[in-house]
Amino acid sequence: MPSLGRLHLITDTRPGRDPLAVLRAALPVARAELVVQVRVEDDATDRQAYDLARRVVALCRPYGATCLVNDRLHVALAVDAAGGHVGAEDLPVRAARRVLGSAAVLGATAREPGSAAEAAAAGASYLGVGPCHPTGTKSGLPAPIGPAGVRAVASAVDVPVIAIGGVTAPSVPALRAAGAYGVAVVGALSGAADPARATAELLGALTC
Numbered sequence: 001m002p003s004l005g006r007l008h009l010i011t012d013t014r015p016g017r018d019p020l021a022v023l024r025a026a027l028p029v030a031r032a033e034l035v036v037q038v039r040v041e042d043d044a045t046d047r048q049a050y051d052l053a054r055r056v057v058a059l060c061r062p063y064g065a066t067c068l069v070n071d072r073l074h075v076a077l078a079v080d081a082a083g084g085h086v087g088a089e090d091l092p093v094r095a096a097r098r099v100l101g102s103a104a105v106l107g108a109t110a111r112e113p114g115s116a117a118e119a120a121a122a123g124a125s126y127l128g129v130g131p132c133h134p135t136g137t138k139s140g141l142p143a144p145i146g147p148a149g150v151r152a153v154a155s156a157v158d159v160p161v162i163a164i165g166g167v168t169a170p171s172v173p174a175l176r177a178a179g180a181y182g183v184a185v186v187g188a189l190s191g192a193a194d195p196a197r198a199t200a201e202l203l204g205a206l207t208c
Helices: 019-033 046-063 073-078 093-100 113-122 147-156 171-179 195-207
Strands: 009-010 034-037 064-069 083-086 105-110 127-128 161-164 181-183
Touching: 009 019, 009 161, 009 195, 019 046, 019 195, 034 046, 046 064, 046 073, 064 073, 064 105, 073 083, 073 093, 083 093, 083 127, 093 113, 105 113, 113 127, 113 147, 127 147, 147 161, 147 171, 161 171, 171 195, 181 195
Parallel strands: 009 034, 009 181, 034 064, 064 083, 083 105, 105 127, 127 161, 161 181
Antiparallel strands: none
16 A cells, blocks of 8 residues: 555546646655645536546656545546545445455545445545534535544544645644644645745644
């Protein structure tokens, strides 16, 4: 299984965003510390997801960065991604593990200790935990759990916890202190005027 980077970049495919431009800026800075989660809008076709994921895999490869595909595990297999990530409404973790195989990276979403422990026992390589803070990049999310919620999950599992939801560089130290192995971001990079600098700031916060 590939080693897991601490900074997860989730592709932002909303209108007016250029996820590949953000990725090209972030990769030379983060290199193997970067995990790119290819996420597309719900109404995107499988072909659109495939085309984006294929390009992301090609960009990541020279830098040793990891590419995962969210939700659409068949696309992950088709582009030879390192694995995938499943949410609460996607395939159960145990079924997703059967689809991807034992060597793949498999992330799962959790927000409380019970479901987190179940996901880890079912074969999740890491857990995306949140939302930690309010965020406008995805609608319909539950209330933020804050660092205390991250700590509760991290203390219940042995797999890495990736904090997600409204994460910015200033908020990283508290999340790390709560037990987060790393963080996942969308707007902190896709909305940055200088994504390379924003990447460096996030990495600095993760490693201090």
